[in-house]
Amino acid sequence: MKTAVITGAGGFVGSHLTEHLLKNSIKVIAIVHPKHSDENLKEVKSKIKIIKADLTDKKNLKKIEFKNASYIFHLAAFSSPPESFKDPAETLKNNIFSELYLLEHLATINSSAKILIVGSADEYGNVDEKNLPVDENTPLAPASPYAVSKVAQDYLGFQFFLNYGLNIVRVRPFNHIGPRQSRAFVVPAFASQIAKIEKAGKGEIKVGNLETWRDFTDVRDIVRGYLLALEKGQNGAVYNLGSGTAIMIADILSKLLSLSKAKIVVMTDKKLIRAKDIKKICCDYSKFKKATGWAPIIDLNKTLFDTIEYERSKLTN
Secondary structure: OOEEEEEOOOOHHHHHHHHHHHHOOOEEEEEEOOOOOOHHHOOOHHHOEEEEOOOOOHHHHHHOOOOOOOEEEEOOOOOOHHHHOOOHHHHHHHHHHHHHHHHHHHHHOOOOOEEEEEOOHHHHOOOOHHHOOEOOOOOOOOOOHHHHHHHHHHHHHHHHHHHHOOEEEEEEEOOEEOOOOOOOOHHHHHHHHHHHHHHHOEEEEEEOOOOOEEOOEEHHHHHHHHHHHHHHOOOOOEEEEOOOOOEEHHHHHHHHHOOOOOEEEEEEOHHHOOOOOOOEOOEOOHHHHHHHOOOOOOOHHHHHHHHHHHHHHHHHO
16 A cells, blocks of 8 residues: 655645545555644544644654655645735745755655645736736746745755655646635635625625636645646646636625525625735646646536535534
């Protein structure tokens, strides 16, 4: 049986990846920060090994059984672009140094594992609409401390492939959504408000700029792609993952509101509007499809339904 180590396993994406790997008969060692909850892993706790470790402390790396791992998925990172402006130094320190220490350790033990380094569509910044969809050759223009940290993670991975021969594959996923995502992100923020209003019978939903466009993919499609990236991706290569379609945030809100019978009034909250925001972005994932055969298969309407159902269940429980 193959073994996978997942850093950030207790998070939104990490928990879905854990479940996907188990379904594919892969043993999972789940790395969770000591200050973070492993609540997202409650359904699979008996099937995995959980290790509490802060990767910004080099000593913690010795706790983790990397030597026999077939796959290493490095997901641990601060993940919110808006929040990164509040503490840029901490965002850069956490995202860059946790990966640097991890890769240094893997180079020291001569790891033969396939290693996934997760970047972000935010690396591309505010792309001119005439240059959409974005492919891997689009110039990088990071517009937030988070995006800068992701560029650094991306290229650190490439450097360790070039100089130390680590079997690294890099991915730049576009927006991914689904159950368990933090309410700091737009879709669960909408869904959680709607669920609360339903409980009250009526109310107001607060929104920011609804005129931006994003490329949304179900997180369960994304994690399927992550495993394929290590199974079939080329070492040193970088791949975009996304749906290939841009949808306006206003349309996402309309779809979510249509899933509720509550009387909901939409109110714009200026505090939720970012001073500088990416207007429109969508993904060209043809390179990844050619390499792995991957394409999204979960319909957006199902993703939104599952997300709002998750938020309703949280209120019930």
